[in-house]
Amino acid sequence: MTVHGAGTEMLARTDVGAGGGPRAAERLLRSDWAARLASIAAVLAVWELFGPKLSPIFLRPPSQIFRAFFELVDNGELAIALTQSLRVFVSGLVIALVAGTFVGVVSGRSRLVYNLTDPWVSALYSVPSVALVPLIAVAFKYEGDAPRVATVVLFAIFPILINMQQGVRNVDRGLLEVARAFNTSERRLWTDVILPGSMPFLLAGVRLAIGRALIGMIVSEFLVGLAGLGYLIIAYQNTFRIDKMFVPVIVVAVLGITLMGLVQFIEGRVAPWTRRET
Amino acid sequence: MNARIQVEGATKRFSGGAVTVFEGLDLRVEDRETVCVLGPSGCGKTTLLRALHGLVRLDGGRVLVDGTPLTAPRRNVAMVFQHFGLMPWKRVRENAAYGLELAGAPRATIDERVDRYLAMAGLAGFERSYPYQLSGGMQQRVGLARALAMEPDVLLMDEPFGSLDSLTREVLQDELLRIYQTIGRTMVFITHSIEEAIALGDRIVVLSERPARVREVVTVDIPRPRTVASVFADPHFVPLRDRCWSLLREKAA
Numbered sequence: 100m101t102v103h104g105a106g107t108e109m110l111a112r113t114d115v116g117a118g119g120g121p122r123a124a125e126r127l128l129r130s131d132w133a134a135r136l137a138s139i140a141a142v143l144a145v146w147e148l149f150g151p152k153l154s155p156i157f158l159r160p161p162s163q164i165f166r167a168f169f170e171l172v173d174n175g176e177l178a179i180a181l182t183q184s185l186r187v188f189v190s191g192l193v194i195a196l197v198a199g200t201f202v203g204v205v206s207g208r209s210r211l212v213y214n215l216t217d218p219w220v221s222a223l224y225s226v227p228s229v230a231l232v233p234l235i236a237v238a239f240k241y242e243g244d245a246p247r248v249a250t251v252v253l254f255a256i257f258p259i260l261i262n263m264q265q266g267v268r269n270v271d272r273g274l275l276e277v278a279r280a281f282n283t284s285e286r287r288l289w290t291d292v293i294l295p296g297s298m299p300f301l302l303a304g305v306r307l308a309i310g311r312a313l314i315g316m317i318v319s320e321f322l323v324g325l326a327g328l329g330y331l332i333i334a335y336q337n338t339f340r341i342d343k344m345f346v347p348v349i350v351v352a353v354l355g356i357t358l359m360g361l362v363q364f365i366e367g368r369v370a371p372w373t374r375r376e377t
Numbered sequence: 378m379n380a381r382i383q384v385e386g387a388t389k390r391f392s393g394g395a396v397t398v399f400e401g402l403d404l405r406v407e408d409r410e411t412v413c414v415l416g417p418s419g420c421g422k423t424t425l426l427r428a429l430h431g432l433v434r435l436d437g438g439r440v441l442v443d444g445t446p447l448t449a450p451r452r453n454v455a456m457v458f459q460h461f462g463l464m465p466w467k468r469v470r471e472n473a474a475y476g477l478e479l480a481g482a483p484r485a486t487i488d489e490r491v492d493r494y495l496a497m498a499g500l501a502g503f504e505r506s507y508p509y510q511l512s513g514g515m516q517q518r519v520g521l522a523r524a525l526a527m528e529p530d531v532l533l534m535d536e537p538f539g540s541l542d543s544l545t546r547e548v549l550q551d552e553l554l555r556i557y558q559t560i561g562r563t564m565v566f567i568t569h570s571i572e573e574a575i576a577l578g579d580r581i582v583v584l585s586e587r588p589a590r591v592r593e594v595v596t597v598d599i600p601r602p603r604t605v606a607s608v609f610a611d612p613h614f615v616p617l618r619d620r621c622w623s624l625l626r627e628k629a630a
Contacts, residue, residue: 277462280430281476282450291475295466372465372509 159342164349167342176331180347184327187244188316191251195308199256200301203263207297213264224257228311229318236323247319247326254315255308262304266297299373302366309358313351379444381531381563382406382429388437389424397588398424401438404582404591406531411557411564413574415621416584422567423459425589426535429565430456442531452480455524459536461516463508469495470504473522480527490526497556498522514545518552525556534566538573550576550605558602571621575599576608583624592624 143161150158159167171177206213206220223231232250239246274292283291320329328347335344366373384404390397398421406412416422427433428440431447440447442454455476463472473495477487495504498518508516517537524532538546550573557564568574574581581595599611608614 273458273460273462274464276427276432277456277458279432280450280456280458281479282452283479287479291464291467295464298466370466372507 156339157341159345163342164345167340168346168349171331171343171346177346177350180326180328180331181350184316184320184329187247187251187319187327188312190244191248191315192255192308192312194248195252195255195259195312196305198252199259199304199308200263203260204267206260207264207267220257220260223253224261228254228315232318232322241324246323247316250319250323251312251315254318255312258307258311259301259304262300262307263297266300267293269300270296299366299370302362302370306359306362309362310355313355317351379441380405381408381443382565383441383444384429384438385441386438387425387428387435387440389421389428389433390436394436399584399587399589402590406563406565409561409563410579411566411577413566413568413578413581414584415568415571415574415581415625416589417586417625418569420584420587420589422569422584422589423535426456426533426565426567430454430533452527453530454533455527455529455531456533457517457520457524457535457537459539461508461513461520463516463519465508468504469500469506469508469511469519472508472519473500473526476523476527490528491522494522494525497525497559499552512545513541514549517541517549521553525560529562531563531565534564536567536569539568546573547605553577554603554605571618571625572609574621575614575617576603576605581621583621592627595620595624
């Protein structure tokens with residue numbers, strides 16, 4: 100959500116710049132990036148200089164984490180952990196996307212299905228998902244990827260489901276009337292009006308789901324059979340190799356930033372009208 | 378001969394009958410005439426227009442189109458909306474083709490007609506734009522082209538220029554007069570602007586406040602072809618405007 104917020108504000112500011120033509124907007128966009136990079140650089144510099152003085156064991160300087168990164172790349176540990184983690188993450192997110200979209204559409208359309216599912220959706224969305232992970236582990240008998248995939252699904256499905264449901268329910272009444280005035284069929288009503296109108300909602304849900312899915316992935320690796328990046332974090336934490344512990348943490352952060360940025364990019368391509376500038 | 382549209386004793390209530398929008402309303406629209414429906418805001422003009430297209434169910438009375446009772450929107454009637462009603466995810470061309478596609482017209486017909494009516498609405502060169510890239514006036518031209526492309530016998534216009542600035546509004550009124558000169562179909566045009574009603578209408582149906590009834594039908598005896606400027610310069614214009622004004626004020630008192 101923070102990434103989304105920053106994006107909107109950025110657009111609002113380029114709007115102001117649009118008065119000075121596209122070049123002014125471009126300059127603003129560049130200064131946005133300059134500010135972001137400067138912020139990261141400043142934090143890293145302070146960390147590098149003062150971190151080890153505060154706590155030599157827990158605040159290893161970024162330069163050492165950087166070295167640890169290459170160590171883990173060279174010995175293949177990172178690649179193995181990343182493959183394990185991504186397998187679980189991608190499977191879980193895809194299942195959450197398909198199931199969440201489906202239930203969202205059906206419950207958005209049918210009052211009965213909405214009433215049948217809403218108590219469960221609200222309850223499961225409010226309960227800290229972490230509390231349910233041991234139950235999932237038992238249900239899937241701690242075997243293979245299944246309990247971890249199920250955990251990712253649990254973490255990621257609700258933003259997708261709820262957003263899709265809202266998208267379907269909030270369809271533009273004016274466009275519904277237009278469709279009826281031109282004698283639409285039920286099928287064309289969905290393909291022309293309801294589904295395209297829900298796209299921005301769905302993509303916003305996916306963006307939230309990515310962050311939650313990454314958390315679900317790490318949590319499941321902590322709690323259900325040590326594997327992947329989560330295992331690396333635990334293992335190096337327990338042996339006080341904090342520099343190495345930070346490597347998977349940063350990899351997860353970079354994954355999150357990249358994937359959310361990717362979804363935002365897709366949003367701009369498939370739903371350009373949401374970036375209305377007037 | 379049957380009227381194009383005939384309304385007999387139409388009654389519509391909202392909020393479980395607590396609010397009567399119109400009651401016992403009669404209206405006749407002849408073939409190839411333009412009838413402007415003029416009334417204060419909130420008097421149910423838009424609801425009446427929706428009823429003329431079978432989009433709202435009446436609580437009493439009936440609407441006949443070409444002599445038969447209306448139950449659902451007909452293919453030979455097309456509507457233009459105050460809110461434009463364009464799909465933001467479709468380009469100008471796809472929006473204009475929407476009605477024809479739903480009607481299952483052959484591809485060649487769609488292409489030919491969409492080209493013709495986009496050009497007629499002054500949108501040549503904008504086919505690949507998205508609605509959000511266009512001004513309000515241009516967006517409503519797309520709404521107009523979408524309706525014209527159906528080559529309907531009747532065009533229902535729901536305050537189509539109501540949300541536009543006055544300059545754009547006059548330009549589009551002129552365009553509509555010009556287009557109507559060439560295609561000459563039946564039109565029902567809802568407005569709350571007296572000047573607009575006089576400029577476009579052959580007859581003006583002045584409605585009373587809610588519950589709306591037909592207060593009077595004013596005949597606009599200004600010759601065609603018209604332009605907005607020629608209408609304003611016509612000696613009949615001022616008396617017509619005063620007549621409509623006093624009819625509208627009468628009910629306010």
